[in-house]
Amino acid sequence: xxxxxxFSFPDEVLEHVFSFIQxxxxxxxxxxxxKSWYEIERWCRRKVFVGNCYAVSPxxxxxxxxxxxxxxxxxxxxxxxxxxxxxxxxxxxFPWIVxxxxxxxxxxxxxxxxxxxxxxxxxxxxxxxxxxxxxxLSSCEGFSTDGLAAIAxxxxxxxxxxxxxxEVDDLSGHWLSxxxxxxTSLVALNISCLGSDEVSLSxxxxxxxxxxxxxxxxxxxxxxxxxxxxxxxxxxxxxxxxTGTYAAELRPDVYSDFAGAFSSCxxxxxxxxxxxxxxxxxxxxxxxxxxxxxxxxxxxxxxxPELIKLVSHCPNLQRLLVLDYIEDxxxxxxxxSCKDLQELRVFPSDxxxxxxxxxxxxxxxxxxxxGCPKLQSVxxxxxxxxNEALVTVAKNCPNFTRFRLxxxxxxxxxxxxxxxxxxxxxxxxxYCKDLQRLSLSGLLTDRVFEYIGTYAKKLEMLSVAxxxxxxxxxxxxxxxxxxxxxxxxxxxxxxxxxxxxxxxxLETMRSLWMSSCAVSFGACxxxxxxxxxxxxxxxxxxxxxxxRPESCSVDKLYIYRTVAGSRFDMPPFVWTMEDDPSxxxx
Amino acid sequence: xxxxxxLALPTTPFSPFGYELKQGPFHNNGSxxxxxxxxxxxxxxxxxxxxxxxxxxxxxxxLLWNTNQRNGEDDDPNDLDDHSSSAILKNGGxxxxxxxxxxxxxxxxxxHVHNGRANNNRMAAAAAGNNSCGGRxxxxxxYVKVKMEGNAIARKIDLSVHRSFESLTSTLKRMFxxxxxxWRKSFKLAYQDREGDWLLAEDxxxxxxxxxxxxxxxxxS
Numbered sequence: 001x002x003x004x005x006x007f008s009f010p011d012e013v014l015e016h017v018f019s020f021i022q023x024x025x026x027x028x029x030x031x032x033x034x035k036s037w038y039e040i041e042r043w044c045r046r047k048v049f050v051g052n053c054y055a056v057s058p059x060x061x062x063x064x065x066x067x068x069x070x071x072x073x074x075x076x077x078x079x080x081x082x083x084x085x086x087x088x089x090x091x092x093x094f095p096w097i098v099x100x101x102x103x104x105x106x107x108x109x110x111x112x113x114x115x116x117x118x119x120x121x122x123x124x125x126x127x128x129x130x131x132x133x134x135x136x137l138s139s140c141e142g143f144s145t146d147g148l149a150a151i152a153x154x155x156x157x158x159x160x161x162x163x164x165x166x167e168v169d170d171l172s173g174h175w176l177s178x179x180x181x182x183x184t185s186l187v188a189l190n191i192s193c194l195g196s197d198e199v200s201l202s203x204x205x206x207x208x209x210x211x212x213x214x215x216x217x218x219x220x221x222x223x224x225x226x227x228x229x230x231x232x233x234x235x236x237x238x239x240x241x242x243t244g245t246y247a248a249e250l251r252p253d254v255y256s257d258f259a260g261a262f263s264s265c266x267x268x269x270x271x272x273x274x275x276x277x278x279x280x281x282x283x284x285x286x287x288x289x290x291x292x293x294x295x296x297x298x299x300x301x302x303x304x305p306e307l308i309k310l311v312s313h314c315p316n317l318q319r320l321l322v323l324d325y326i327e328d329x330x331x332x333x334x335x336x337s338c339k340d341l342q343e344l345r346v347f348p349s350d351x352x353x354x355x356x357x358x359x360x361x362x363x364x365x366x367x368x369x370x371g372c373p374k375l376q377s378v379x380x381x382x383x384x385x386x387n388e389a390l391v392t393v394a395k396n397c398p399n400f401t402r403f404r405l406x407x408x409x410x411x412x413x414x415x416x417x418x419x420x421x422x423x424x425x426x427x428x429x430x431y432c433k434d435l436q437r438l439s440l441s442g443l444l445t446d447r448v449f450e451y452i453g454t455y456a457k458k459l460e461m462l463s464v465a466x467x468x469x470x471x472x473x474x475x476x477x478x479x480x481x482x483x484x485x486x487x488x489x490x491x492x493x494x495x496x497x498x499x500x501x502x503x504x505x506l507e508t509m510r511s512l513w514m515s516s517c518a519v520s521f522g523a524c525x526x527x528x529x530x531x532x533x534x535x536x537x538x539x540x541x542x543x544x545x546x547x548r549p550e551s552c553s554v555d556k557l558y559i560y561r562t563v564a565g566s567r568f569d570m571p572p573f574v575w576t577m578e579d580d581p582s583x584x585x586x
Numbered sequence: 587x588x589x590x591x592x593l594a595l596p597t598t599p600f601s602p603f604g605y606e607l608k609q610g611p612f613h614n615n616g617s618x619x620x621x622x623x624x625x626x627x628x629x630x631x632x633x634x635x636x637x638x639x640x641x642x643x644x645x646x647x648x649l650l651w652n653t654n655q656r657n658g659e660d661d662d663p664n665d666l667d668d669h670s671s672s673a674i675l676k677n678g679g680x681x682x683x684x685x686x687x688x689x690x691x692x693x694x695x696x697x698h699v700h701n702g703r704a705n706n707n708r709m710a711a712a713a714a715g716n717n718s719c720g721g722r723x724x725x726x727x728x729y730v731k732v733k734m735e736g737n738a739i740a741r742k743i744d745l746s747v748h749r750s751f752e753s754l755t756s757t758l759k760r761m762f763x764x765x766x767x768x769w770r771k772s773f774k775l776a777y778q779d780r781e782g783d784w785l786l787a788e789d790x791x792x793x794x795x796x797x798x799x800x801x802x803x804x805x806x807s
Contacts, residue, residue, distance in 0.1 A: 082684030351686045408686050541739055
């Protein structure tokens with residue numbers, strides 16, 4: 001019997017082959033082939049992705065992948081975006097930075113989502129990684145402009161600083177001045193989240209002027225329109241630009257200055273910002289519209305006629321974010337002008353109003369589905385829907401990968417038939433075979449979950465609110481959706497049975513969130529006991545769950561698989577099940 | 587009652603397609619919104635199909651925000667005070683939390699649109715200063731922490747729905763379960779400002795309070 005493998009390339013050759021494999025999934029598969037491939041792969045993995053920062057410890061990651069250069073971490077559950085996760089829940093990045101500072105000195109990239117980042121963490125990053133290049137903080141919080149100053153001052157090779165949707169303690173606009181005069185390597189800067197009234201405009205202008213490779217610049221609201229011209233003139237090579245406030249006195253000299261600066265940017269493909277839009281200033285961007293592929297007007301409070309004019313100038317648009325001021329008529333115009341549209345997000349201008357303030361209905365969605373054959377990703381807030389419309393949309397767009405519908409009033413029925421919207425969403429999952437992400441709304445019974453469990457075989461993320469009748473609904477999803485990784489549920493009558501009956505499924509998923517449902521504390525304890533590789537965390541601000549009867553429902557439940565055991569940083573309102581002495585069963 | 591815990595698909599009682607034919611296309615318990623009360627609601631779901639004939643109206647209004655009908659132009663910001671007392675509220679006066687699912691910064695934009703003010707950045711002022719309120723920045727959020735002296739658990743309150751001390755204290759009393767008498771006798775409203783100093787809210791006008799506050803504390807006098 002041969003001792004050697006049938007083929008035996010030197011490690012270097014395999015490593016070279018593996019370097020062409022970027023996807024994490026593929027790399028994970030590679031590492032399962034045999035021990036030597038596992039070893040070679042782990043030494044040459046350069047990008048690590050950790051979808052849940054509590055699923056693994058920093059030491060474990062570093063031990064397995066000693067030579068990574070880029071790390072992406074995600075912290076809080078998605079529903080934290082909507083204030084469902086109390087402050088202090090967790091998601092601290094500092095322990096990761098500490099471990100990496102010592103063991104991974106050549107780290108170049110850190111990408112974080114929904115994590116708590118302190119100034120101390122930023123200062124440690126600035127100090128520890130000599131070749132640091134990319135910092136992307138998405139929906140993070142806990143730091144101030146002091147931390148940013150440390151990054152600016154020390155990271156000589158920084159290329160990207162992106163603070164999308166972060167909450168920053170804005171102490172001073174002067175952090176920008178901490179970039180030394182010799183620093184020129186900036187390629188992308190996104191400070192759109194900064195709220196301060198003081199942004200050091202002169203420092204910004206100088207920075208933009210000397211960074212000739214700058215391709216992406218997203219300003220914050222505090223930058224006035226009449227200053228934007230100066231900035232744009234220094235960066236005609238920009239590909240992505242976010243304006244500051246888009247309001248100014250209607251003065252011809254200001255307008256022509258601004259319009260002139262804009263038209264000198266021949267490479268622009270993506271625009272955003274547009275706070276406080278004064279419609280008369282919109283034509284200034286018409287010259288660049290024909291090349292635009294991405295347009296974010298979700299802060300622009302302009303009405304349908306102006307929006308229609310604008311989108312009709314953008315035949316190459318692939319991505320549009322807009323407020324529901326666009327109305328059905330605007331979406332019809334969009335459908336006829338923008339045949340390359342792939343992604344559409346329509347946000348509510350008045351989310352808490354009971355009566356509709358705009359004429360945006362299911363018709364707009366149907367129009368876009370019919371006119372835009374490449375449409376793949378939709379986020380749509382509206383106030384009425386029908387099964388008929390959903391079936392039409394499903395048939396028009398079998399290529400959907402993401403479909404998120406939010407009918408603003410919970411449990412709203414089909415407005416034509418007064419029936420539940422089960423059949424409509426059923427059509428979506430049946431026709432859209434590649435659907436990866438789905439958010440439900442409206443009046444829904446267990447039947448919709450039966451459809452989802454039957455058809456949504458590629459579904460990875462499902463968001464459910466105010467839906468279903470019984471545990472059967474949850475059971476359909478957990479037992480049927482083979483690709484399910486993330487499930488988040490609020491205000492549904494799902495309880496213990498489906499959860500316990502599908503306990504093993506939970507280990508195949510990243511996480512499950514259930515709030516205001518009917519899962520009892522007793523079931524949580526049982527689940528935790530039976531499934532040691534799951535962390536079962538009860539979030540309850542009413543006090544310890546064992547101060548109430550075991551049959552009492554928990555307020556919020558977050559379950560995730562982990563190889564790192566219970567976490568150490570839980571706040572007082574988060575309970576893990578492990579410490580319960582009553583779990584010591586023989 | 588034995589809970590069935592299976593590692594494979596369970597054999598009973600969930601035969602996926604059999605059951606629901608028995609109960610018809612639409613069977614809504616309507617009680618899922620109150621699951622956080624201590625009624626031990628999960629017992630009711632045993633088997634899932636008891637003869638529960640509670641039927642709720644098909645569009646159940648969980649959020650009655652506007653009892654005064656707004657017609658666009660007549661949008662008086664003070665109207666919101668009336669709404670907070672007549673709306674169906676959860677969470678001590680804050681409405682249905684997290685619904686509709688719009689991110690916090692979008693809510694802020696919405697306030698801008700309605701109040702028509704050029705810069706509604708009151709909360710941005712609350713961001714600076716020491717972090718004894720817990721190292722959290724609030725520059726884009728309208729939520730502030732509220733603690734009651736003697737109570738370990740901090741709550742959060744959305745200041746954007748309040749326009750006066752009356753409205754705020756009314757909500758706080760409800761949130762912490764303090765009666766009118768108790769409030770008058772033993773509590774005072776204090777807040778920590780940008781510079782980290784603790785002040786009594788009764789000493790300052792509402793505008794000043796809103797602009798400079800970082801977090802709130804109910805202190806016993």
